[in-house]
Amino acid sequence: MFENLQDKLDRAFKVLKGQGSISEINVAETMKEIRKALLDADVNYKTAKTFTDEVKEKALGLNVLTAVSPGQLLTKVMNDELTALMGGEVTDIDLKNNPTIILIAGLNGAGKTTFSGKLANFLKSKGKKPLLVAGDVYRPAAIDQLQILGEQIGVPVFANLASKDPVGIALEGIAEGKRNNNNVIIIDTAGRLAIDEEMMNEIAAVKTQTQPHEILFVVDAMTGQDAVNTAKAFNDRLDFTGVVLTKLDGDTRGGAALSIKSVVNKPIKFIGTGEKMEALDVFYPDRMASRILGMGDVVSLVERAQQQFDEKEAAELQKKIRKNKFDFNDFYNQIQQIKKMGNMKDLMGMIPGVGKMMKNIEIEDDAFKNIEAIIQSMTKYERENPDAIQQSRRLRIAKGSGNKVEEVTKLIKQFEDMRKVMKQFSNPAAAAKMMRGMP
Ligand code: GDP
Numbered sequence: 001m002f003e004n005l006q007d008k009l010d011r012a013f014k015v016l017k018g019q020g021s022i023s024e025i026n027v028a029e030t031m032k033e034i035r036k037a038l039l040d041a042d043v044n045y046k047t048a049k050t051f052t053d054e055v056k057e058k059a060l061g062l063n064v065l066t067a068v069s070p071g072q073l074l075t076k077v078m079n080d081e082l083t084a085l086m087g088g089e090v091t092d093i094d095l096k097n098n099p100t101i102i103l104i105a106g107l108n109g110a111g112k113t114t115f116s117g118k119l120a121n122f123l124k125s126k127g128k129k130p131l132l133v134a135g136d137v138y139r140p141a142a143i144d145q146l147q148i149l150g151e152q153i154g155v156p157v158f159a160n161l162a163s164k165d166p167v168g169i170a171l172e173g174i175a176e177g178k179r180n181n182n183n184v185i186i187i188d189t190a191g192r193l194a195i196d197e198e199m200m201n202e203i204a205a206v207k208t209q210t211q212p213h214e215i216l217f218v219v220d221a222m223t224g225q226d227a228v229n230t231a232k233a234f235n236d237r238l239d240f241t242g243v244v245l246t247k248l249d250g251d252t253r254g255g256a257a258l259s260i261k262s263v264v265n266k267p268i269k270f271i272g273t274g275e276k277m278e279a280l281d282v283f284y285p286d287r288m289a290s291r292i293l294g295m296g297d298v299v300s301l302v303e304r305a306q307q308q309f310d311e312k313e314a315a316e317l318q319k320k321i322r323k324n325k326f327d328f329n330d331f332y333n334q335i336q337q338i339k340k341m342g343n344m345k346d347l348m349g350m351i352p353g354v355g356k357m358m359k360n361i362e363i364e365d366d367a368f369k370n371i372e373a374i375i376q377s378m379t380k381y382e383r384e385n386p387d388a389i390q391q392s393r394r395l396r397i398a399k400g401s402g403n404k405v406e407e408v409t410k411l412i413k414q415f416e417d418m419r420k421v422m423k424q425f426s427n428p429a430a431a432a433k434m435m436r437g438m439p
Contacts (some may be wrong), residue, residue, distance in 0.1 A: 005254050005292060008037030009078070016071040024060065030074065031056045042224035042255025047085070047262045055081050075293060082289035085258060090284050091242065091267035095128070097213050099177050100184045103170075105203050105234060106218035108191040111246035111272055113142050115218050116188040117149030118272065118280040123184050124155055131182035133173030134159040135166050135206070136190040146188055153277055156180070166190060166202050167209045174210060187212070195233045204237055215240040216269065219256065221248050227256035228263050235264040246272035249279065257288065321422045328383035331415060332375045335368045373401040374411050386415060 012033030016026055031052040038048040058077045059070075094100065102119070106112045113136065120130040132150050134157055136142035143159050150157035158173040170187050177185040189206060192199040207215065217240040219227045227245075234240060243260055248271045260268060268283040320326045375383065377400030382389050389397070389412055398405040 005037055005041040008040060009034060009293060012037055013071050013074065016069070016074060026070070027056050027059050027074075034078075038255075038258065041253040041258065044225065044228055044255070044259040044263060047259045050262070051081060051085055079286075079289050079293055082258070082292060083286045085262060086285035086288055087261045087267040087283075088285055090282060091269055092282075093214050093216075093242065093269055095123075095184065098183050099131075099174070100214070101174060101210055101212040102184065102186045102214040102216060103203075103207060103210065103212040104186065104188050104216055104218060105238060105240065106191055106244075107195075107220075107230060108139070108193050110191065110218045110220045111244075112136075112191060112218045113145050113149070113188055114275065115216075115244050115246060115270070115272060115280070116146065116186050117153060117155075118277055119216075119270070120150070120155040120184075120186055121153040121277045122280055124153065128184045129182050130155050130184040130186055131173065131177040131180065132157045133170060133177075133185060133187040135169050135173070135187050137164045137166055137169065138190045142188070142190075149277065156182070167205050170206050170210050195230060200234075200237045207238060214242065216242050216244050217266075218244045218246060219260075221245045221252040221254075221256045221271075222250050224253060224255045225259075228259045231260050231264050231266075235266060240266060242267055242269035244268075244270045244272065245283070249273040254292065258292075321419075324419065324423055326419055326422060328375050328378060328386055328415070332372065332383075335372065339368065370401075370403060370407065371411060374398075374403060374408055377401040386412060386419075 012030050015030045015033060034055070035048050035052045038051065039045065043051075055074070055077050058081065059074050062073055062077065093102070104112050104116050104119075116132055120132050123130045132146055132155055134143040134146045136146075140161070143161065147157045147159065158169075158176045160169050160172060163169050163172075166189060173187060174185055187206070187210065189203055190199065215238055217231060217234050217238070219231055221227060223230075231243060243264070243266055245257055245260070245268055248257070257268065257271075260266075268285075271281050271283050273279045273281060317326070317330060320330060374397060377397045378389070382393060382397070394405050394408045394412070397403075398408045401408070
């Protein structure tokens with residue numbers, strides 16, 4: 001599912017790889033790639049545009065100094081925004097009423113009958129006592145199909161082969177359900193090959209007469225943008241309560257899952273992932289977002305970092321970096337904050353792709369021990385003035401920290417290099433100039 005989109009998003013993120021910070025320029029470039037990936041996945045143009053604009057704004061707003069790379073930060077922003085795009089929270093179906101009446105609508109072939117069976121099966125496993133009503137009066141095979149499914153899952157099916165009146169059958173079904181103490185009544189309805197006035201009138205009449213508590217619109221995810229257009233037409237007429245996306249097990253490009261909520265403003269409640277009765281999942285926007293992004297646990301990694309790093313502090317730090325005043329005290333504090341995020345091996349394991357590689361590698365839990373010892377052996381003056389640490393001072397620091405002088409020199413050199421890079425990236429104009437000079 002969504003492999004193509006995943007690959008393309010991966011490529012988009014590569015633009016940011018190796019970049020020290022998020023800037024207008026690299027974000028604009030990445031967003032262009034992301035928008036392309038979304039359009040290729042058959043996401044509605046307006047949705048893709050609004051989405052990338054929002055991600056860009058959020059990403060630039062988060063441009064603070066943290067322990068995570070721009071690519072990781074952007075992945076987190078993307079994950080949050082994709083989740084919001086698909087509806088944010090999971091939306092349960094409303095089962096308060098007794099009986100709860102659920103109307104199933106959609107075009108022919110979308111998977112209505114299959115879903116009706118799956119839903120009955122799902123509710124039965126939750127302790128409900130459902131009744132299926134075979135309301136697809138134009139397709140005798142649909143009635144047979146529902147009866148077979150009912151038998152298979154042990155759920156009764158109400159049918160009236162002599163009637164061609166969808167409203168009448170629905171009402172008879174409800175009466176039957178009430179008589180038998182069924183607390184959920186699922187009414188399968190007749191579709192058509194395409195949107196048509198007769199079908200809409202018919203199902204609107206069933207709605208008016210039965211007053212369902214849930215109207216679930218079933219749509220084939222493989223139909224991409226058409227799925228979204230059909231959803232809109234049904235919603236305009238029926239004002240349904242939720243969407244069921246079927247056939248997500250196929251090689252769908254994902255566009256329907258990503259655009260439907262923003263176009264009709266109704267939640268996706270279930271997804272179908274196969275022909276079997278068990279192949280039904282409650283739709284969790286956040287889990288779907290992670291799946292689309294093919295992420296490891298970057299989300300938690302960034303969340304941990306965000307908990308540790310105070311935005312105000314980060315802004316102060318930015319100022320210092322810009323003035324080239326970032327010193328060994330700041331460096332030491334940063335190390336303490338990174339350490340608070342957790343054990344190094346755990347942290348690295350959260351980065352997708354790294355976890356597996358790390359399995360057999362021993363990492364000292366205290367990877368910063370030497371660096372800390374060296375900094376601790378510096379005087380206050382030296383920490384604040386790294387430039388002033390000449391040879392005699394280095395010798396003393398080496399002795400004090402139990403290191404060779406080469407180690408001290410290496411750290412000071414690394415610190416200076418880091419300071420240079422940070423300064424460059426803290427100034428957008430300079431960063432832009434530098435990047436233009438890159439091949
Ligand atoms: P209806 O005309 O809307 O009632 O559609 P059906 O329930 O008869 O489904 C049409 C076809 O799609 C059938 O062959 C189903 O087995 C198949 N189908 C339904 N849902 C899914 C799904 O989630 N995944 C897959 N792969 N096939 C499905």
